[in-house]
Amino acid sequence: MKQLNLVMFGAPGSGKGTQAKQMAEKYNLMHVSTGDLFRYEISNKTPLGLQAQEIINKGGLVPDDITLGMLRNHIVKHSDCNGFIFDGVPRTLKQAEMLDDKTLFNNLNISKVLYLHVEMDEVQKRILKRAEVEQRADDTPETVKARVENFFAQTMPLVDYYKEQEKLIEINGMQNIEHVFSDICKVIDNL
Numbered sequence: 559m560k561q562l563n564l565v566m567f568g569a570p571g572s573g574k575g576t577q578a579k580q581m582a583e584k585y586n587l588m589h590v591s592t593g594d595l596f597r598y599e600i601s602n603k604t605p606l607g608l609q610a611q612e613i614i615n616k617g618g619l620v621p622d623d624i625t626l627g628m629l630r631n632h633i634v635k636h637s638d639c640n641g642f643i644f645d646g647v648p649r650t651l652k653q654a655e656m657l658d659d660k661t662l663f664n665n666l667n668i669s670k671v672l673y674l675h676v677e678m679d680e681v682q683k684r685i686l687k688r689a690e691v692e693q694r695a696d697d698t699p700e701t702v703k704a705r706v707e708n709f710f711a712q713t714m715p716l717v718d719y720y721k722e723q724e725k726l727i728e729i730n731g732m733q734n735i736e737h738v739f740s741d742i743c744k745v746i747d748n749l
């Protein structure tokens with residue numbers, strides 16, 4: 559059976575994780591968040607975790623080969639699932655190219671990329687609010703600024719990359735969680 563592989567694309571705090579969790583449950587897909595994979599490595603103090611921790615705490619991006627190596631190890635373990643929802647990856651053009659590279663990611667075909675579009679002031683507000691709730695070490699005002707800047711500099715170019723592949727679908731992320739989810743479900747149901 560052909561897998562349905564979706565990329566959740568959007569700024570930090572745009573709601574990718576929240577939506578991805580609900581989508582995974584409804585459509586029986588595997589939610590893969592590279593941020594969560596890194597947090598797992600960090601909490602287990604693995605060599606990879608120790609290497610990534612400093613970069614993550616500063617709001618930087620972990621090098622592409624390390625990130626995609628970790629992702630690859632994770633997805634080969636779940637290769638028999640119905641499909642993946644990628645949350646927080648790819649974040650650079652190089653990562654998108656690596657994901658498309660059939661020698662690295664055997665048989666993986668990205669079906670669609672859902673772009674959760676949220677205005678910038680809203681993004682900053684949401685992340686700072688999340689910091690209070692989740693107490694994430696990388697949600698301080700300085701790191702939030704770095705992460706938002708990284709998003710514009712390194713991740714935004716992916717919009718054109720996926721537009722060219724006719725895979726990009728824009729979703730209005732400024733609505734409440736239920737409305738965003740309902741828009742996403744309409745898209746998935748039409749695929």
Ligand code: AMP
Nearest residue numbers: 592593613614618619620625646647649
């Ligand atoms: P997230 O939970 O997706 O916001 O990720 C938390 C942090 O993990 C990011 O700010 C980065 O430092 C790191 N990270 C997560 N995914 C990636 C990725 N695809 N490439 C590089 N760094 C990543």
